[in-house]
Amino acid sequence: MPGLTTATILGAWVAAGLTLFIYSFLYKDNPLFKLGEHLYVGISVGYSVVLVWHTVFLRLLWEPLRKSVSEAPALLESYILLIPAILGVLMLVRFIPRIAWLSRIAFAFVVGFGSGVAIPRTVSALILKQIEDTVNPLITMGANGLSMGLDLASPQSGVNTIILLIGVVSVLFYFFFSVEHTGPGMVTARTGVYFVMIAFGAAFGYTVMSRMSLLIGRFSDLIKFSGAEYGYATLILLAVTVLTLIGWEALVRQKRQEV
Amino acid sequence: MIFLKRQLPLVITFVMGVAFTLQYYIPHPVSEEAITNVSKWMQIISGFALFLGLASLFHVHAVKIKRQVPGWGYSFALYAGMLGMIAVGFWSHGETRVDGAQTGFGWLYDYTMVPLQGTMFSILAFFIASAAYRAFRARSREASVLLASAVIVMMGRVPLGQFLIPWTWDVTQWLLNVLNSAVRRAILIGVSMGAVALSLKIILGIERSYLGGGRDQ
Amino acid sequence: MKEFARRMVGIDRRLIFLLIAGAVLLPLVKPFGLPIKVSPEVKAVYDYIEALPERSVFLLSFDFDPSSKPELEPQAVALLRHAFRKNLRVMGMTHWLTGTGLADGVFSKVAAEMGKERGKDYVFLGWSPGGGSLIISMGQDLYKAFPSDYSKIPTRGMPVLEGVRNLRDVDYMISLAAGSSGIEMWYVFGKDKYRFEMAGGSTGVIAPGLYPFLRSGQINGLIGGLQGAAEYETLITQKGTVTAGMDAQSAAHFVIISLVLLCNVFYFMLREEKGRPS
Numbered sequence: 001m002p003g004l005t006t007a008t009i010l011g012a013w014v015a016a017g018l019t020l021f022i023y024s025f026l027y028k029d030n031p032l033f034k035l036g037e038h039l040y041v042g043i044s045v046g047y048s049v050v051l052v053w054h055t056v057f058l059r060l061l062w063e064p065l066r067k068s069v070s071e072a073p074a075l076l077e078s079y080i081l082l083i084p085a086i087l088g089v090l091m092l093v094r095f096i097p098r099i100a101w102l103s104r105i106a107f108a109f110v111v112g113f114g115s116g117v118a119i120p121r122t123v124s125a126l127i128l129k130q131i132e133d134t135v136n137p138l139i140t141m142g143a144n145g146l147s148m149g150l151d152l153a154s155p156q157s158g159v160n161t162i163i164l165l166i167g168v169v170s171v172l173f174y175f176f177f178s179v180e181h182t183g184p185g186m187v188t189a190r191t192g193v194y195f196v197m198i199a200f201g202a203a204f205g206y207t208v209m210s211r212m213s214l215l216i217g218r219f220s221d222l223i224k225f226s227g228a229e230y231g232y233a234t235l236i237l238l239a240v241t242v243l244t245l246i247g248w249e250a251l252v253r254q255k256r257q258e259v
Numbered sequence: 260m261i262f263l264k265r266q267l268p269l270v271i272t273f274v275m276g277v278a279f280t281l282q283y284y285i286p287h288p289v290s291e292e293a294i295t296n297v298s299k300w301m302q303i304i305s306g307f308a309l310f311l312g313l314a315s316l317f318h319v320h321a322v323k324i325k326r327q328v329p330g331w332g333y334s335f336a337l338y339a340g341m342l343g344m345i346a347v348g349f350w351s352h353g354e355t356r357v358d359g360a361q362t363g364f365g366w367l368y369d370y371t372m373v374p375l376q377g378t379m380f381s382i383l384a385f386f387i388a389s390a391a392y393r394a395f396r397a398r399s400r401e402a403s404v405l406l407a408s409a410v411i412v413m414m415g416r417v418p419l420g421q422f423l424i425p426w427t428w429d430v431t432q433w434l435l436n437v438l439n440s441a442v443r444r445a446i447l448i449g450v451s452m453g454a455v456a457l458s459l460k461i462i463l464g465i466e467r468s469y470l471g472g473g474r475d476q
Numbered sequence: 477m478k479e480f481a482r483r484m485v486g487i488d489r490r491l492i493f494l495l496i497a498g499a500v501l502l503p504l505v506k507p508f509g510l511p512i513k514v515s516p517e518v519k520a521v522y523d524y525i526e527a528l529p530e531r532s533v534f535l536l537s538f539d540f541d542p543s544s545k546p547e548l549e550p551q552a553v554a555l556l557r558h559a560f561r562k563n564l565r566v567m568g569m570t571h572w573l574t575g576t577g578l579a580d581g582v583f584s585k586v587a588a589e590m591g592k593e594r595g596k597d598y599v600f601l602g603w604s605p606g607g608g609s610l611i612i613s614m615g616q617d618l619y620k621a622f623p624s625d626y627s628k629i630p631t632r633g634m635p636v637l638e639g640v641r642n643l644r645d646v647d648y649m650i651s652l653a654a655g656s657s658g659i660e661m662w663y664v665f666g667k668d669k670y671r672f673e674m675a676g677g678s679t680g681v682i683a684p685g686l687y688p689f690l691r692s693g694q695i696n697g698l699i700g701g702l703q704g705a706a707e708y709e710t711l712i713t714q715k716g717t718v719t720a721g722m723d724a725q726s727a728a729h730f731v732i733i734s735l736v737l738l739c740n741v742f743y744f745m746l747r748e749e750k751g752r753p754s
Contacts (some may be wrong), residue, residue: 007366011366011370015371022379034330038334039337040372042339044372044375044376044574045317046342047367050344051353052306053349055306055602056306056309059628060306063624081300083300084301087307088304088307088308091311092310094311101263101264103471104471107268107470108267108271109271110304112275112462114458116275116458117280117282118455119280119455121665122451122455125668126660130692133688134444153429160433164444166441167442167445172448175449197404197408198439198442199439201410201411202412203685204409205412205413206412206683206700208409208413209416209702209725211383212724212732213679214383214544216500216702217546218378219497220504223505283669291616294612294616295616298621299621302604302609302610305609309605365577369577373542377546380543384500385496387732388495388732391739392487392489393739416703417726417729418726419726432515435684435687436687439684440687440688440690443685
C-alpha cells in the first residue's frame with residue numbers, strides 16, 4: 001500500500017483499540033468496555049451537537065434569515081423564519097419550571113402538523129394501496145382466453161394471490177381480540193398463527209444474516225489493521241487487551257479474597 | 260391564564276391538524292405555499308428538539324459526577340469525548356472533508372465514532388448465536404414451524420446453502436414474497452389504522468400526553 | 477449420553493462466542509469463492525438504472541449510520557459506481573445525523589475513483605432534520621429544504637441541479653435504510669404525492685417487512701442486506717469485498733443452523749428422560 005500517512009496509521013491503532021475494548025465485553029463486563037461505552041456516547045453526542053449547530057442554526061436559520069433581511073429589510077416576509085426560531089426556543093424553555101408551560105405551544109404546533117400530514121398519507125400509502133394489492137383479480141384475460149396462474153414461483157400468480165388473501169385475512173383476524181376465537185373463528189385464528197410463525201422464522205433468519213454481516217464488517221477492518229503497513233495494530237492491541245483483562249481479573253479476585 | 264396553559268395548545272393542535280389534513284386534498288397555490296413554508300419550519304424546530312435530548316443526557320451525567328455515584332469516573336470519559344468532539348468539530352467548521360482532504364473532525368468520526376458504533380451493534384451477533392443455541396427449541400407445533408422457516412431462510416440466503424440445497428433458494432423467495440408478505444401486510448394495515456386513530460385522537464384533543472404532565476393538563 | 481446432553485445444554489456461552497468468531501474469521505482470511513445467485517428484486521433495481529438515459533436525476537438517500545455500515549455501505553458503493561458509469565446526475569443526502577460523515581466519505585471515494593466532479597456530476601446535500609417534513613419540503617421546493625450542500629456551496633445554480641425544482645423532477649430514488657426513517661417514510665411522504673419511481677436497499681433486519689411494498693409495486697426493487705449488495709456487485713461485474721464476506725456469512729449461518737439443530741437434539745434427549753415414569 002503506497003505510503004500511508006501517520007494520521008491513518010494512528011487512526012487504525014485507535015479504531016482497533018476501541019473495537020477490542022468493546023469486544024472485551026464478551027469475556028465479561030470490565031473497565032475497558034465501560035470506557036469504550038462511555039466514549040461512544042460522548043463522541044456521538046459531541047458529533048450531533050456540531051452538526052445540529054452547523055446545519056440547523058447556521059445553514060437553515062441564520063444564513064437564509066440574514067440574506068432575506070439584508071436584501072429586503074422593510075418586507076415583513078423577510079422575517080418569517082423568526083417564527084420557527086421562536087417556536088424552537090419555546091421548546092427549550094421546558095427546562096425552566098416556571099415557564100415550562102410555554103413549551104406546550106411549540107409541541108402543539110409540531111404534533112398538530114405531524115398528525116395532520118400523517119393521516120391522508122398513511123391511509124393512501126399504507127392502507128388503501130396494500131388492500132388494493134391484496135384483492136387482485138384471480139382470473140385474467142390473455143391471448144388464449146381466461147386463465148388463472150398456478151405458478152408458485154411467480155408472486156403475482158392466481159394461486160399465490162389466494163394464499164396471500166388467506167394469510168392477510170387470517171392474521172388480521174388473529175389480532176382482532178374483540179371477538180372470541182371459537183368455531184370457524186378458531187380455525188381462521190390458528191391459520192393466522194401458522195402464517196405468523198413462518199414470517200417470524202423468516203425474520204429470525206434475516207436478523208441472523210444482518211448481525212453476522214455487522215460482525216463480518218468489523219472483523220474485516222481488524223484483519224486490515226493487523227497488517228505490517230499498520231504496524232500490526234490489531235495483534236499488538238489484542239495482546240494488550242488480553243493481558244489487561246488477566247491483570248484486572250487477578251486484581252478483582254485478590255480484592256474478593258481480602259474481603 | 261388557564262386558557263393559555265390548557266386550551267390554547269389544544270386549539271393549536273386542532274387547527275394545525277385539520278388544516279394540514281385538508282391541505283393534502285387542496286392543490287391551490289396558497290395551500291401549496293403553506294405546506295412549503297411550514298414543512299421548512301418543522302426542519303428548524305426539529306433541530307431545536309434534538310437539543311432537548313442532548314441537554315437531558317448532559318444533565319444525567321453531571322449529576323453522577325456531582326454525587327460521585329459508583330462509576331462516576333466513566334462520566335468524565337463521556338464528557339471528555341463529547342467536549343473533545345465539539346472542540347475539534349467547531350475548529351473544523353463542522354466539515355469532515357475539505358477539498359477531498361480529511362479534517363480533524365473527519366478523523367475523529369472515521370476512527371472513533373464509526374468503529375465504536377459499528378462494534379456496539381456487531382456484538383449482538385455473538386448473543387444471537389448463544390440465545391439461538393439455548394432457547395430455540397421445537398417445544399410445540401408452532402415453534403417447529405418457526406424453526407423450520409428460520410432454517411430454510413438461513414440456508415436459502417447464503418451462497419453455500421444455495422449451492423448445497425438449491426431448492427432452499429426458491430422456497431425462501433416464495434416464503435418471503437407470499438407468506439411473509441401476507442403477515443407483514445396484515446400487521447402494516449393494523450398498525451397504520453392504529454396510527455390514524457391515534458392521530459385523530461391527538462387532533463381532537465382526546466389524547467394529550469404529548470403536552471407533558473402537570474396540574475394544568 | 478444423557479449426561480453429555482445435559483453438559484452440552486449448559487455449556488459456557490463464551491465457547492459459542494469463540495465458535496462464531498472462528499466461523500467468521502477463517503473464510504475472511506481464506507475465502508472459498510462460491511457463486512452468487514441474483515434475486516429478481518435486486519435485478520429490478522439494476523435494470524431500471526441501466527435503462528435510465530444519461531444525465532437523468534438519481535437521488536440516493538443514505539438513511540443509515542455507522543452501526544449498519546457493513547451492510548449498506550457496500551450497497552451504496554455499488555449503486556454509485558453503476559450510476560456514475562451511466563453518467564447520471566447523482567444527488568445524495570441523509571436523514572440520519574450520525575451517518576452524515578459516512579455518506580460524504582462514500583461519495584468522495586467513489587466519485588474520485590470514477591473521475592466525477594462535485595457540483596457538476598454529483599452533489600451531497602448532507603443531513604437535515606425533520607424526517608417526513610424534510611421530504612415534504614423537498615417535494616415542494618428543493619432549494620428551500622437544502623439552501624446549500626454539505627460543503628456550504630449554494631444549491632441554486634449548481635450545474636448538477638439544472639432543471640430540478642423539487643422531487644417531481646427526480647427520475648429515480650433509492651433509500652438505503654436501516655430503520656423506520658427510511659423506505660416507508662420516503663414512500664408515504666414522498667412518492668405517494670410527488671410520483672417519482674423508487675426502490676429500497678435495507679439491512680437484513682427490516683428487509684422482510686418491506687416485501688409488501690415490493691409486491692404492491694410501491695417500490696420497484698429491494699436490495700436486502702449484505703447478500704443484496706453481493707448480488708448487485710455481481711450484476712455490475714465489479715467485485716468488491718462483499719463477495720468475499722459472503723463466504724464468512726455462509727460459514728456463520730451453518731454454525732448457527734448446526735447449533736440450533738444440536739440444541740434441539742439435546743432437548744429431545746433430555747425430554748425423553750423426563751417423560752419416563754420413575
